[in-house]
Amino acid sequence: MLDATSSYNPMDSRIPVADRTGHRTVPETTRRTERRLPGTRYGNRPTMKDVAARAGVGLKTVSRVVNGEPGVTPETERRVQEAIEALGFRRNDSARVLRKGRTASIGLVLEDLADPFYGPLSRAVEEVARAHGALLINGSSAEDADREQELVLALCARRVDGLVVIPAGDDHRYLEPEIKAGVATVFVDRPAGHIDADVVVSDNFGGARDGVGHLIAHGHRRIGFIGDMPRIHTAAERLRGYRTAMEDAGIPVEDAWMSLGVTDPERVGRAAREMLSGPEPVTAIFTGNNRVTVTVIRVLAGHPRPVALVGFDDIELADLLQPGVTVVAQDAAALGRTAAERLFRQLDGTLLGPERVELPTRLITRGSGELPPAD
Amino acid sequence: MLDATSSYNPMDSRIPVADRTGHRTVPETTRRTERRLPGTRYGNRPTMKDVAARAGVGLKTVSRVVNGEPGVTPETERRVQEAIEALGFRRNDSARVLRKGRTASIGLVLEDLADPFYGPLSRAVEEVARAHGALLINGSSAEDADREQELVLALCARRVDGLVVIPAGDDHRYLEPEIKAGVATVFVDRPAGHIDADVVVSDNFGGARDGVGHLIAHGHRRIGFIGDMPRIHTAAERLRGYRTAMEDAGIPVEDAWMSLGVTDPERVGRAAREMLSGPEPVTAIFTGNNRVTVTVIRVLAGHPRPVALVGFDDIELADLLQPGVTVVAQDAAALGRTAAERLFRQLDGTLLGPERVELPTRLITRGSGELPPAD
DNA sequence: CCTGTCTCTGACAACGTTGTCCAGGCTCTA
DNA sequence: TAGAGCCTGGACAACGTTGTCAGAGACAGG
Numbered sequence: 001m002l003d004a005t006s007s008y009n010p011m012d013s014r015i016p017v018a019d020r021t022g023h024r025t026v027p028e029t030t031r032r033t034e035r036r037l038p039g040t041r042y043g044n045r046p047t048m049k050d051v052a053a054r055a056g057v058g059l060k061t062v063s064r065v066v067n068g069e070p071g072v073t074p075e076t077e078r079r080v081q082e083a084i085e086a087l088g089f090r091r092n093d094s095a096r097v098l099r100k101g102r103t104a105s106i107g108l109v110l111e112d113l114a115d116p117f118y119g120p121l122s123r124a125v126e127e128v129a130r131a132h133g134a135l136l137i138n139g140s141s142a143e144d145a146d147r148e149q150e151l152v153l154a155l156c157a158r159r160v161d162g163l164v165v166i167p168a169g170d171d172h173r174y175l176e177p178e179i180k181a182g183v184a185t186v187f188v189d190r191p192a193g194h195i196d197a198d199v200v201v202s203d204n205f206g207g208a209r210d211g212v213g214h215l216i217a218h219g220h221r222r223i224g225f226i227g228d229m230p231r232i233h234t235a236a237e238r239l240r241g242y243r244t245a246m247e248d249a250g251i252p253v254e255d256a257w258m259s260l261g262v263t264d265p266e267r268v269g270r271a272a273r274e275m276l277s278g279p280e281p282v283t284a285i286f287t288g289n290n291r292v293t294v295t296v297i298r299v300l301a302g303h304p305r306p307v308a309l310v311g312f313d314d315i316e317l318a319d320l321l322q323p324g325v326t327v328v329a330q331d332a333a334a335l336g337r338t339a340a341e342r343l344f345r346q347l348d349g350t351l352l353g354p355e356r357v358e359l360p361t362r363l364i365t366r367g368s369g370e371l372p373p374a375d
Numbered sequence: 376m377l378d379a380t381s382s383y384n385p386m387d388s389r390i391p392v393a394d395r396t397g398h399r400t401v402p403e404t405t406r407r408t409e410r411r412l413p414g415t416r417y418g419n420r421p422t423m424k425d426v427a428a429r430a431g432v433g434l435k436t437v438s439r440v441v442n443g444e445p446g447v448t449p450e451t452e453r454r455v456q457e458a459i460e461a462l463g464f465r466r467n468d469s470a471r472v473l474r475k476g477r478t479a480s481i482g483l484v485l486e487d488l489a490d491p492f493y494g495p496l497s498r499a500v501e502e503v504a505r506a507h508g509a510l511l512i513n514g515s516s517a518e519d520a521d522r523e524q525e526l527v528l529a530l531c532a533r534r535v536d537g538l539v540v541i542p543a544g545d546d547h548r549y550l551e552p553e554i555k556a557g558v559a560t561v562f563v564d565r566p567a568g569h570i571d572a573d574v575v576v577s578d579n580f581g582g583a584r585d586g587v588g589h590l591i592a593h594g595h596r597r598i599g600f601i602g603d604m605p606r607i608h609t610a611a612e613r614l615r616g617y618r619t620a621m622e623d624a625g626i627p628v629e630d631a632w633m634s635l636g637v638t639d640p641e642r643v644g645r646a647a648r649e650m651l652s653g654p655e656p657v658t659a660i661f662t663g664n665n666r667v668t669v670t671v672i673r674v675l676a677g678h679p680r681p682v683a684l685v686g687f688d689d690i691e692l693a694d695l696l697q698p699g700v701t702v703v704a705q706d707a708a709a710l711g712r713t714a715a716e717r718l719f720r721q722l723d724g725t726l727l728g729p730e731r732v733e734l735p736t737r738l739i740t741r742g743s744g745e746l747p748p749a750d
Numbered sequence: 751c752c753t754g755t756c757t758c759t760g761a762c763a764a765c766g767t768t769g770t771c772c773a774g775g776c777t778c779t780a
Numbered sequence: 781t782a783g784a785g786c787c788t789g790g791a792c793a794a795c796g797t798t799g800t801c802a803g804a805g806a807c808a809g810g
Contacts, residue, residue, distance in 0.1 A: 008507050008536075008722045045556045047796055058760035063798060071758060088552030093532040094472045095796035098765050103469065105512070105533075114498040114708075116491050116691070123489040126515055135529060137480070138513045140501055154510060157468040158480075177463030181420045294692065301695055316491070317669065317692045320676055333489070422766055433790035438768060446788060470766035473795050 046087040055083035066091055097159065105135045106162040106184075106343060107155035111143050117290055117313060117332050118166075121188070124336030125164055132344050134161065145169025156183060162343045164188055164336075170231065172197070184346035188339040190233040191356070198346070200339045200357045202330040204234050204312075207361030208241025209248075211310040211328040212286050214363060216249045220284040220308060220373050223251075224275040226259045226268055226296065227288025235260065238288050238312055257282055268295040276303060283373035284308035290315050297325065308371040314364065324366025334359055421462040430458035441466055472534065480510045481537040481559075481718060482530035486518050492665055492688060492707050493541075496563070499711030500539055507719050509536065520544025531558060537718040539563055539711070545606065547572070559721035563714040565608040566731070573721070575714040575732045577705040579609050579687075582736030583616025584623075586685040586703040587661050589738060591624045595659040595683055595748050598626075599650040601634045601643055601671060602663025610635065613663050613687055632657055643670040651678060658748035659683035665690050672700065683746040689739065699741025709734055 048062040055062065057076060064072050065080040072080075083089070097103045108125050110118045126136045137155060141148035148168040152175065155163060162184035165172075170193040179185050179197070187199040215223050225242045228235035239260065246253050256278075259271035272295070275282045285300075285307060287293040293311030300307050311318075314329035338357060345351040423437040430437065432451060439447050440455040447455075458464070472478045483500050485493045501511045512530060516523035523543040527550065530538060537559030540547075545568040554560050554572070562574040590598050600617045603610035614635065621628050631653075634646035647670070650657045660675075660682060662668040668686030675682050686693075689704035713732060720726040 008509075008719050049796080052760095059796095060760055060762095060798080061758085064759090067798085073758070076758080088556065090528070090531055090553070090556075092473075092534060092796055094469055094478065094534055095765090096798075097469045098467075098473055098767090098796080099798045101765080112498060113488070113501065114495040116494065119491065119494040120489040122513070123487060123515060126488065126513065135512055135514065135533070137510055138497070138501065139510065140498060153465070156465055158510070159467060159469055178465070181463065181465075297692070297695055315692065317672070317690065317696065320672055321692065321695055322697055424766080427790095434766095435768080435791085436789060439789090442768085448788070451788080467766055470795090471768075473766080473797085474768045476795080 045092070046089045047092070048089070050087055051080065051083045051089050054087060055079045102161055103159050104133055105129075105137055105158070105160050106164065106340075107137045107139065107152070107158075107160040108164045109139045109141055109148055109151050109155070110166040111168060112140050113138060115291075116316065121166075121332040121336035124333040125340040128337055128340035128344065141166075141168040143168045145171075149174055152178075161347055162186070164339050164343060165192075166190065167192060167233075169193065170233075184343050186339045186343045186346070188335055196354050198339075198342050198351075198354045198357075200335055200342065200359065202234075202335065203358050203361050204237035204330075205241040205244070207328040207330065207363075208238035208286065208288075208312060209245045210241075210361075210363050211312065211326075211369070212242045212245035213248070214326070214365070214369050215284045215286065215308055215310055216245060216251070218284075218308065218370055218372060221249075221251050222254075222257065222280060222282045222284075222373075224257045224259070224272075224282035224285040225288065226271050226275075226285060226292050228260065228263050228292070230260045235288055242286055263289065263291045263295075265291075265295045265298075268292050269299050272296050272299040276307065282307070284310075284369075284371075287311040289313050293325065293327070297321065305374045306371050307374070308369055310363075310369040318364075319366055321368075323368045323371065326363070326365045326367065326369025329362045329364050331359060331362075420467070421464045422467070423464070425462055426455065426458045426464050429462060430454045477536055478534050479508055480504075480512055480533070480535050481539065481715075482512045482514065482527070482533075482535040483539045484514045484516055484523055484526050484530070485541040486543060487515050488513060490665075491691065494707075496541075496707040496711035499708040500715040503712055503715035503719065516541075516543040518543045520546075524549055527553075536722055537561070539714050539718060540567075541565065542567060542608075544568065545608075559718050561714045561718045561721070563710055571729050573714075573717055573726075573729045573732075575710055575717065575734065577609075577710065578733050578736050579612035579705075580616040580619070582703040582705065582738075583613035583661065583663075583687060584620045585616075585736070585738050586687065586701075586744070587617045587620035588623070589701070589740070589744050590659045590661065590683055590685055591620060591626070593659075593683065593745055593747060596624075596626050597629075597632065597655060597657045597659070597748075599632045599634070599647070599657035599660040600663065601646050601650075601660060601667050603635065603638050603667070605635045610663055617661055638664065638666045638670075640670045640673075643667050644674050647671050647674040651682065657682070659685075659744075659746075662686040664688050668700065668702070672696065680749045681746050682749070683744055685738075685744040693739075694741055696743075698743045698746065701738070701740045701742065701744030704737045704739050706734060706737075 048059055052059045052062045057080060061072060061076060062080055065077050106129055108122060110122065112118060113122060122138060129136045137160060139151035141151060145168050152163060152165065156178045165187050166189045167187055172192040172195050175185060176195060185197050187197055189201060191199045212223060225239060227239055230236050230239060243253060257275060261267055272285065285296055287296050290313035293315055296309060300309060309325060311325060311327045314327045318325035318327060338359065342351060423434055427434045427437045432455060436447060436451060437455055440452050481504050483497055485497065487493060488497060497513060504511045512535060514526035516526060520543050527538060527540060531553045540562050541564045542562055547567040547570045550560060551570060560572050562572055564576060566574045587598060600614060602614055605611050605614060618628060632650060636642055647660065660671055662671050665688035668690055671684060675684060684700060686700060686702045689702045690700065693700035693702060713734065717726060
């Protein structure tokens, strides 16, 4: 499952067990004696039982105080509070969860938290979760289907109440038992594969079509498209938008104008340079996401002729470049917020069936998309 | 504690209780009958007991199969696996955690996940956690001390094994009982207040001193400093670096050159414009963090004379602006990685006492810091 | 003084898992 | 063939909490 690089690996399901000589590793409870708090049991945290004993009351009375339930005299409450304070007691939510069934936590599986697109999305999900008293567990799939599944199932084992998933894989049937068991699930940015589930996406098709249309309106005909791997739904949709815009304008698309694949700077840079060379180079480029846009901007900065550019996704400082970068912006925070809200409505029971919600994109013109063709 | 905007609020400790008429709300276990899986108990997920019953074996045998423990015949294992498959059983880690004591999860409390500085940091922590088989729970404090404490204590109640905290508040004595109880703790970016704990920081002082020194070396004397609120440790350290560099160069600093406070664009923009006006305007500005830098770049873009600029924190596309933005870069990912590694070493027991680790910063020259004074 | 009601409190079971321990059946050897 | 030892499987307690229920006082009304 996961690599262990040290002795700490609590979820390891392999067997540390006694070896053939019968020796056993020292039980965990014996560590850190010197750090133990007076009044607590060896190496462990104080429990309600400890508090009850110290306060001279019953277990349930402590529970009542901790949870603010009624039916405790002020005097008793004071004694309990005092004991809690003195022992540094903190309720164990694991036990609580086990008893109550809900964990008050939701999981978010995305591609890469370091990507500036996902940071705001995650934050938005967190805010909604917070408003509902839930915590957020994040996981990065690194665009790997197996890792996505591993993460999702780990989250399910934790019994998160709900999942917000930005799919990396394209088959999510493995989630069916979980959904049946009541795990609320919303997919974001890309639809789920082979299951019927709630999904919140941007209007990738329309956004790309409008962005490319914008270039066409400014006189371009030879327009390049550099995007992500076509198995990624958003990439495919944006490509479809490109094709549609071109078709609507009656421009036959040449293969040399399109480049789809991994979005590392090397491949993208090569693709851009190829499109820009030869006897009939493109006069404009439409880029399929923020990473591609940044790379292409770098290429264009070193290019002799001006080349028009429209990028999908807004990027910071885009307005300060020369020329400013025209983009089709999607609202990452709104995606996250909408998804999380639907998630909690599923948990409330106020949501009927699975639905597909599409959020609009916005064309922001800043100059790069308005350059005329330099033929 | 937290606002509930709906009926879902599992961790609410206020009393939903029976009202005076004796009516009760419907127990949770009765929801979603239509979604229940055949073979499971009403509204609940299958447990090992269910699997054991279906496979015709004992409870512990199922546990053994699930955990890959030895001592189960292939035939028995097959039967158990079959039952697991058929019922869609997934081990309940809450119960496991309760029994084992470790949750295999760590908490990360930072200021704002949407900030491009924290995304990579969080991702780095996650990668280390993953290598140790642990999940990461994120929380944004929004630079609010109370919210930080609330988050940290909520994470402790979940019994996270460790905490990585980017402090918002300046008193962390509330964490003492937790640390004594064995919660590994590492502070990042800023030191903890009033407690002795592990901390990983950048060399804010040295970085700022070098950045300002760079401006001085290019002939500037009237150098402005725009930074965050001085109660934030990093802001104070960077200010100290600025003062030291000026002092070392024998330049008396004027009050009008320094501006400290919240880093919203409005205040920062006003501060920058003030420094740049009057009879003796600054000829260079040192900015105290990425947000400030971006705002100041915008101001400078509309300013008639060229003004030198060095910023703390690297920003994306800084190299593509005209001129390129010279920055003092800190390595957010390294901060996160180092902190997380120390955390797990605490859990391993291979770390001795609390320590302060300082990571170097790097001056990246791109042009804006090398502009001569425009006197 | 007794009875009924109300308030406060605590004993106990249950949540789902894992660790301990023991029993029964098997193989192997003396 | 009997005894020793191993392998497999299961009964049971425990983890820390919450829900249920019933008991113990207090107090008022008859």
